[in-house]
Amino acid sequence: MTTARYRPTWDLALDPLVSCKLCLGEYPVEQMTTIAQCQCIFCTLCLKQYVELLIKEGLETAISCPDAACPKQGHLQENEIECMVAAEIMQRYKKLQFEREVLFDPCRTWCPASTCQAVCQLQDVGLQTPQPVQCKACHMEFCSTCKASWHPGQGCPETMPITFLPGETRCFYECSYPSFKN
Incomplete structure (x- = not known):
C-alpha cells in the first residue's frame, strides 16, 4: 500500500485530498479512480489490486464495486478493467468470461x-x-x-x-x- 503524501496545509484548499474506502488513505484526485457505473471512488492502487486478485483467483467474471455498502451495487466496465491491469491478466479475465458464457448457455x-x-x-x-x-x-x-x-x-x-x-x-x-x- 502507498502512504498518503505529506502536503502543507495551504495546498489543501487548492487540491483537496480524497479518502479511499479501501485503505482509508487520503490522496489527490489524480491518484484516484471513479467507477463509472456507481461513482464510488478508490485510490487507483487499491482498486487495481482488488481487480487483479479477483481475476487471478477466478472469483468473478463481473467485477463488482469493492464497497460492500455501494448504494448502486455497481460493476466495473470492461474498458475500466483493461486500463487497470496488464495484458495477460486482461486475457485471463476474457477467458473466464467466455468459459462462464459457455457454462450457462443451453446451446x-x-x-x-x-x-x-x-x-x-x-x-x-x-x-x-x-x-x-x-x-x-x-x-x-x-x-x-x-x-x-x-x-x-x-x-x-x-x-x-x-x-x-x-x-x-x-x-x-x-x-x-x-x-x-x-
Whole structure:
C-alpha cells in the first residue's frame, strides 16, 4: 500500500485530498479512480489490486464495486478493467468470461476430451433429453447430458439407479446408520 503524501496545509484548499474506502488513505484526485457505473471512488492502487486478485483467483467474471455498502451495487466496465491491469491478466479475465458464457448457455457445451476442450453446439436447442454431440475439432461423439461416449437407447450413468450386490445395501446402511433397520 502507498502512504498518503505529506502536503502543507495551504495546498489543501487548492487540491483537496480524497479518502479511499479501501485503505482509508487520503490522496489527490489524480491518484484516484471513479467507477463509472456507481461513482464510488478508490485510490487507483487499491482498486487495481482488488481487480487483479479477483481475476487471478477466478472469483468473478463481473467485477463488482469493492464497497460492500455501494448504494448502486455497481460493476466495473470492461474498458475500466483493461486500463487497470496488464495484458495477460486482461486475457485471463476474457477467458473466464467466455468459459462462464459457455457454462450457462443451453446451446453450447464443452467437448469432454481432455486433449480437445473445444466448444460444441447442441443440435436440438431446448431439448431436455440426452442427445448426441459431435465435436467438430476432434470428432468425438458424446452425450450432451453426461458427457460420456454416446449411448443410444441407454440412460445416462448418473440417472440410472445404483445397484448393490446382495447384502451390500443392508451392510452399508446398518454400518453407517445403526438406527436404520431394513
